[in-house]
Amino acid sequence: MADLYASIIIDISHENVDRVFQYRIPENLLGQVRIGTQVCVPFGSGNRIRKGYVVEITDHADYEVTKIKAIDSVPERGVTADSKLIELAWWMKERYGSTMNQALKTVLPVKRKVKARNKNVVQSVTGIPIAESSDQKGSAGLEGLSPDNLGIQSEPENQNGEDGAQKSPGRVMLNEDQQDAVDIFQAYYDESERKPFLLYGVTGSGKTEVYMEMIDYVLRSRRQVIVLIPEISLTYQTVMRFYRRFGDRVCVMHSRLSEGERFDQFERARRGETDIMIGARSALFTPFANLGLIVMDEEQEGAYKSEVTPRYHAREVAEHLARMHDAMFVMGSATPSVEAYEKARVGIYRLLELPHRAVAKTLAVTEVVDLRQEMADGNRSIFSRRLQQLIEDRLEKNEQIMLFMNRRGYSNFVSCRSCGEAVKCPHCDVSLTLHNHSRLVCHYCGYAIAMPKTCPTCGSPYLAGFGVGTQKIEEMAGRMFPKARILRMDLDTTSKKGGHEKILSAFSKHQADILIGTQMIVKGHDFPDVTLVGILAADVSLYAPDYRSAERTFQLLVQASGRAGRAEKPGIAVIQTYMPDHYTIQTASRQDYGEFFRQEMRFRRLMHYPPACHMLSIQTAGKEEELLARIMDSIAMAVQKHFGDQTIVIGPVPAPVYKVNDIYRKILYMKQQNYDILIKIQKYVQMRWDETDSCRRLTIQYDFS
Ligand code: ADP
Numbered sequence: 001m002a003d004l005y006a007s008i009i010i011d012i013s014h015e016n017v018d019r020v021f022q023y024r025i026p027e028n029l030l031g032q033v034r035i036g037t038q039v040c041v042p043f044g045s046g047n048r049i050r051k052g053y054v055v056e057i058t059d060h061a062d063y064e065v066t067k068i069k070a071i072d073s074v075p076e077r078g079v080t081a082d083s084k085l086i087e088l089a090w091w092m093k094e095r096y097g098s099t100m101n102q103a104l105k106t107v108l109p110v111k112r113k114v115k116a117r118n119k120n121v122v123q124s125v126t127g128i129p130i131a132e133s134s135d136q137k138g139s140a141g142l143e144g145l146s147p148d149n150l151g152i153q154s155e156p157e158n159q160n161g162e163d164g165a166q167k168s169p170g171r172v173m174l175n176e177d178q179q180d181a182v183d184i185f186q187a188y189y190d191e192s193e194r195k196p197f198l199l200y201g202v203t204g205s206g207k208t209e210v211y212m213e214m215i216d217y218v219l220r221s222r223r224q225v226i227v228l229i230p231e232i233s234l235t236y237q238t239v240m241r242f243y244r245r246f247g248d249r250v251c252v253m254h255s256r257l258s259e260g261e262r263f264d265q266f267e268r269a270r271r272g273e274t275d276i277m278i279g280a281r282s283a284l285f286t287p288f289a290n291l292g293l294i295v296m297d298e299e300q301e302g303a304y305k306s307e308v309t310p311r312y313h314a315r316e317v318a319e320h321l322a323r324m325h326d327a328m329f330v331m332g333s334a335t336p337s338v339e340a341y342e343k344a345r346v347g348i349y350r351l352l353e354l355p356h357r358a359v360a361k362t363l364a365v366t367e368v369v370d371l372r373q374e375m376a377d378g379n380r381s382i383f384s385r386r387l388q389q390l391i392e393d394r395l396e397k398n399e400q401i402m403l404f405m406n407r408r409g410y411s412n413f414v415s416c417r418s419c420g421e422a423v424k425c426p427h428c429d430v431s432l433t434l435h436n437h438s439r440l441v442c443h444y445c446g447y448a449i450a451m452p453k454t455c456p457t458c459g460s461p462y463l464a465g466f467g468v469g470t471q472k473i474e475e476m477a478g479r480m481f482p483k484a485r486i487l488r489m490d491l492d493t494t495s496k497k498g499g500h501e502k503i504l505s506a507f508s509k510h511q512a513d514i515l516i517g518t519q520m521i522v523k524g525h526d527f528p529d530v531t532l533v534g535i536l537a538a539d540v541s542l543y544a545p546d547y548r549s550a551e552r553t554f555q556l557l558v559q560a561s562g563r564a565g566r567a568e569k570p571g572i573a574v575i576q577t578y579m580p581d582h583y584t585i586q587t588a589s590r591q592d593y594g595e596f597f598r599q600e601m602r603f604r605r606l607m608h609y610p611p612a613c614h615m616l617s618i619q620t621a622g623k624e625e626e627l628l629a630r631i632m633d634s635i636a637m638a639v640q641k642h643f644g645d646q647t648i649v650i651g652p653v654p655a656p657v658y659k660v661n662d663i664y665r666k667i668l669y670m671k672q673q674n675y676d677i678l679i680k681i682q683k684y685v686q687m688r689w690d691e692t693d694s695c696r697r698l699t700i701q702y703d704f705s
């Protein structure tokens, strides 16, 4: 039998982990050495024994066989929680085209950082013992992170009065649909059948109760659970439901924890002091010894995709991680991503459905208003006549109103009525946005100037704002409904600490009649007195330069409509649009996910977009426009030449915003049925990139979807 060789990384806290060392696996260790296993190896000229981790196993030697040393031994507990994470990092590096260093930084971030910092301390202040690290300040005792000191956004009081979980702590009696879902889960869990579940249930159908029942079941088999929740829904209310049910076996990981607190949460999991980790994306990397279940709520959320290399999607990583642990994976959504629903349709996932609300409440009635008709009838206000009439009616009845506009600022651009030029950012390829009538701000780089008196291009004094943002709507609503008390919630009003909570709390105490905001206001918050939701310009997000724009718009519209009529009072949602016949508007107004999915898949298939195809986009950037163009053209030609007969290559094209902060950006798209070929292309491009000296003045990023 041929010898087997293991590639080993020696020190995972070291920057240079991309250097791997090859060792022979001696016969007596063949059964024990796997990817991720910790091993002891002779290292360096003195052959001092050091510990390392196996990241790859092959049957071919990279060097002359006689020069390859053999692995010395496997320590008693060679497979640790870290082993699994290192195996995961290796998978992520391969799948998303990053370096091992980048992947390990993602998977073991705190561990590596804290270690490195301690080393520095020892080196610089020799001999003086210093408390672990300065990060851990202000978190006395560390083991007792309770919901009170978690720093989680506290929910405004006077929330949904009929919250079942609040009345009776612990469990509720599941309804028939919920019980069916749980029964199916338990049956497959017992049989070790590990096909992932997609729990598709309308908002309020009781998905969270179902997750908790599944979690309970898995805990009873002495295994641990990771619960992923998008940061924006990681609210006090949500976390408290888990605490009430599972007590202090619950840990929470969210972005407001300091590095030291995160480190400690992970250490608790490593020591087996916790069974449930709730958190955003990065909670996936909890070092549980015996993971039994991963739950991913709001599976469709964009925040599950990482924006830094490796650009992983938490859904894919969770699926792989679950497979590695022989654990179950359950995703849930009221508006599933097209990717996940397609996988359920073809049988890669198992679909569970909760078609009804758990507590009987009427769904909002949705009305679509054609803005072209308003124009034709001489109404040039942003509020259609129907919406005006409904707002008046609600104000009279002392009920509340939410107005949704997916664009902040006053006007989205200012242009010259003489020459037609828009006033643009000198550093970015975007128009400046008018704020407070007086300042023009770049939403990409923060550049800001006073509103000019004359056109920078032709000198004409006739400058005017076009399009509307939240700030302008606030002003117009104030003029049209002078008695109404109005609040605005967007990036500008919430940037100060606690800004979020203040606004939500004031609105929930009915200290305002109208809440105007960006998509921040449509997620997660329940206001029982809201009986009218106005979506002022549904088309804004439909025009976004992204193949997912229809999907995002559908989700936004359904979520926004869902804000109306959460309690006893029936609600109305008004969707204002210039495209009333668009399938996205039509299906969203009927809350018809199935029909939306069918139409959207038709479009994805026609255009070869995911999930009908896999896509790799290569984004490069640099200050030298000509160099960037030359390199990108040569990459495109080379890819076309080597892979072109099986791959659709598009571009290079300028990024949707070509220049940001004086840096130019170009993109090359590749579409392929076979993901493995995309990985081959990525490796090929990276190899050429590394060989080209001038590429050091550029950056490159890979994004798979
Ligand atoms: P989802 O996660 O699907 O939005 P939740 O689990 O939050 O739904 O449930 C919505 C509301 O209905 C919550 O207040 C919850 O406590 C309540 N609820 C869910 N299932 C039941 C049930 N079987 N009996 C009574 N109340 C329930």
Ligand code: ZN
Pocket: 416, 417, 418, 419, 420, 421, 455, 456, 457, 458, 459, 460
């Ligand atoms: Zn001009």
Ligand code: ZN
Pocket: 425, 426, 427, 428, 442, 443, 444, 445, 446, 447, 660, 661
């Ligand atoms: Zn700018």
